[in-house]
Every structure is written in C-alpha cells, then in structure tokens.
Amino acid sequence: MTTSPINQRYLPKQDEVGVIAVGFSGGQPKVGVDDGPQVLIDSGLLTQLSQDLGYKLFGDDKVNLYRELLPQSENADPPFRNMKNPLAASAVTRRIAQQTYEHSVQGRIALTLGGDHSIAIGTIAGTAKATRERLGREIGVIWVDAHSDINTPESSDSGNIHGMPVAFLTGIAKEEREEYFGWLKEDMLLNHRKLVYIGLRDVDAGEKRILREYGIKAFSMFDIDRHGIGRVVEMALAHIGADTPIHLSFDVDALDPQWAPSTGTPVRGGLTLREGDYICESVHETGNLIAVDLVEVNPYLASDEKGKQETIRAGSSLVRCALGESLL
Numbered sequence: 001m002t003t004s005p006i007n008q009r010y011l012p013k014q015d016e017v018g019v020i021a022v023g024f025s026g027g028q029p030k031v032g033v034d035d036g037p038q039v040l041i042d043s044g045l046l047t048q049l050s051q052d053l054g055y056k057l058f059g060d061d062k063v064n065l066y067r068e069l070l071p072q073s074e075n076a077d078p079p080f081r082n083m084k085n086p087l088a089a090s091a092v093t094r095r096i097a098q099q100t101y102e103h104s105v106q107g108r109i110a111l112t113l114g115g116d117h118s119i120a121i122g123t124i125a126g127t128a129k130a131t132r133e134r135l136g137r138e139i140g141v142i143w144v145d146a147h148s149d150i151n152t153p154e155s156s157d158s159g160n161i162h163g164m165p166v167a168f169l170t171g172i173a174k175e176e177r178e179e180y181f182g183w184l185k186e187d188m189l190l191n192h193r194k195l196v197y198i199g200l201r202d203v204d205a206g207e208k209r210i211l212r213e214y215g216i217k218a219f220s221m222f223d224i225d226r227h228g229i230g231r232v233v234e235m236a237l238a239h240i241g242a243d244t245p246i247h248l249s250f251d252v253d254a255l256d257p258q259w260a261p262s263t264g265t266p267v268r269g270g271l272t273l274r275e276g277d278y279i280c281e282s283v284h285e286t287g288n289l290i291a292v293d294l295v296e297v298n299p300y301l302a303s304d305e306k307g308k309q310e311t312i313r314a315g316s317s318l319v320r321c322a323l324g325e326s327l328l
C-alpha cells in the first residue's frame with residue numbers, strides 16, 4: 001500500500017505531544033468514567049511516552065474536572081431537545097476544543113484521555129479548526145468503536161450525548177443556541193466524507209439510516225471477519241486519502257469485553273487487543289497522525305480487579321501503539 005506521508009511542512013512536530021486529561025462523564029449516566037484518565041496516568045502511561053518513546057510532553061499532568069464550567073445542580077441543566085446534561089456537555093467540550101486547538105495549531109500531536117465519548121465533540125472541533133488554519137486542509141477521522149455515535153438528539157433513544165458526537169461534528173445535528181453546541185462553527189466541523197468507522201457492531205436503527213443517507217464509510221465486525229484487519233485498515237486509510245492529517249478517536253469498547261470489560265456500554269464480538277493495536281500502529285505508520293482520543297475507560301465497571309487492570313492495560317497499549325511503540 002502506498003501511504004506516503006503528507007508534505008514535510010505539513011507534518012506535526014512528531015516529537016511533541018499535548019496531553020488533555022478529561023475527567024468528564026456527563027455524556028452518559030454511569031459514574032466512574034471521569035476517573036479513566038487518572039487510572040491511565042497512574043498506570044505510568046505518560047512516563048512511558050516520555051521515557052520510553054522519547055516524546056516531549058506538554059499540557060496536563062493533572063486531570064481537568066472543569067468544575068467551574070458545570071451547572072450548579074442537575075436541576076440547573078434540564079434536558080434540551082432530549083439531550084441529558086446538555087449545558088455541561090456543551091460547556092466542557094467547548095473548553096476541550098480550545099485546549100486541543102492550542103496544542104494542534106502549534107503542530108503537537110493532541111492526546112486526549114477520557115472521559116466518555118461526548119468529549120470528542122471538543123477534541124475534533126479543536127483539531128479541525130487548527131488544521132484548517134495551520135495547514136489549510138480538512139482532517140480525516142478514524143472512529144474505532146462498537147457504536148457509531150451518530151445519533152441526533154431526536155434519533156437517540158437514550159438522550160445520552162456520548163451517542164451523538166459525530167452527528168454534531170459533521171453538522172448532521174445542528175443547534176443555533178450557543179450554550180447548546182451552537183458554538184460549533186463551520187471551521188470546526190468534519191466533512192462526513194473524511195470519516196471512517198472501524199469495529200461497529202451495535203448501531204441503532206436511526207443511526208443506520210443516517211449512515212446510509214450520507215454514504216458514510218463504515219467497516220463493521222462483519223467486514224473485519226470477511227477481509228481481515230490488515231485489508232480493512234488499508235481500505236480505511238485509502239478512503240481518508242494518503243495526503244490527509246488523521247485524528248484517531250478510539251472508544252475502548254471497540255475491543256471485545258474479553259480485553260476491555262471495564263466500560264459503560266460493552267458489546268460482545270469485538271476486536272482483539274492485537275487488532276486494536278494494529279489499527280493504531282498502522283495509523284502511526286502513515287506519518288499523518290495529528291491527534292488521538294482514548295475514551296470510555298471506566299475503572300469501576302469490571303466485575304473484578306483483573307478486568308479493571310486488563311482494561312487499563314489495553315487502553316494504554318492502544319495509545320502507545322498509536323504513538324509508535326511497537327514499530328521497529
């Protein structure tokens with residue numbers, strides 16, 4: 001496969017990583033996913049990135065809780081268009097967009113540790129804007145997940161915003177009011193033709209309609225069984241285009257619960273850890289990686305300590321692979 005890296009001057013500073021540790025769980029109802037970044041950091045992930053992989057780290061060494069942005073009480077943040085915790089999610093993701101923007105516009109790889117997947121509204125908005133400014137181009141997104149997270153507020157059965165980020169980011173869901181994601185402006189949006197999914201196996205009926213209507217590229221577990229992970233990743237990268245800055249958004253629930261049981265919405269029949277690592281390694285190998293999100297690690301949901309540790313180890317392995325650990 002020919003995936004020649006984009007023009008040298010377009011490359012991120014490949015030795016600098018901007019870390020955003022996001023302790024936010026308001027995109028879904030289960031407590032604990034806000035402790036995801038802390039357990040990943042406690043496991044030594046950031047030390048490994050600097051000491052073993054040689055990255056210069058910038059940004060957070062402690063987890064953002066965004067307390068000052070959160071509404072005072074749940075009563076102060078009633079559902080809006082069926083969305084739960086809309087003011088909190090909007091305010092926090094707006095701030096995350098600023099944080100990723102600041103790293104990305106300087107050419108650092110933006111690494112975001114979540115937190116539930118609603119936070120990708122911020123991370124992708126930030127890198128999309130920074131990349132337009134810095135390089136004059138659109139980003140591509142590889143979204144690795146059991147779910148497509150492309151519900152609109154109206155199509156969602158749950159009202160959980162972590163099932164909606166892609167709809168807002170592509171402009172498929174729109175909202176004018178500033179405090180309800182109206183701050184997402186044109187230059188922060190993602191072209192739905194530059195989006196590709198890998199690992200899908202639990203997609204709502206309304207989401208399937210959206211994927212079909214917009215012709216969005218998606219590789220489900222069926223496709224991985226049919227073609228093998230090597231061919232699927234090759235096709236996914238070809239869809240994004242060889243000359244495109246890539247934002248990798250990895251939901252740990254893409255992995256089979258055997259490898260990552262400690263997550264809010266586990267779905268059986270998923271990727272092996274090795275397949276997940278392979279996706280990350282392949283994206284690294286393109287030389288076009290500009291950002292990584294690792295989300296939905298909830299340390300309190302495994303049935304035992306072993307499941308919790310496995311999930312943390314898997315999540316941190318995915319991040320290290322995306323940053324080039326296992327390539328010789």
Ligand SMILES: NC(=[NH2+])NCCC[C@H](N)C(=O)O
Binds near residue numbers: 118147151157202264
């Ligand atoms: N990021 C996730 N784990 N998303 C799960 C979403 C589940 C379901 N489709 C919903 O919209 O509520």
Ligand SMILES: [Mn+2]
Binds near residue numbers: 146147253254265
């Ligand atoms: Mn998911």
Ligand SMILES: [Mn+2]
Binds near residue numbers: 147149162
């Ligand atoms: Mn997700």
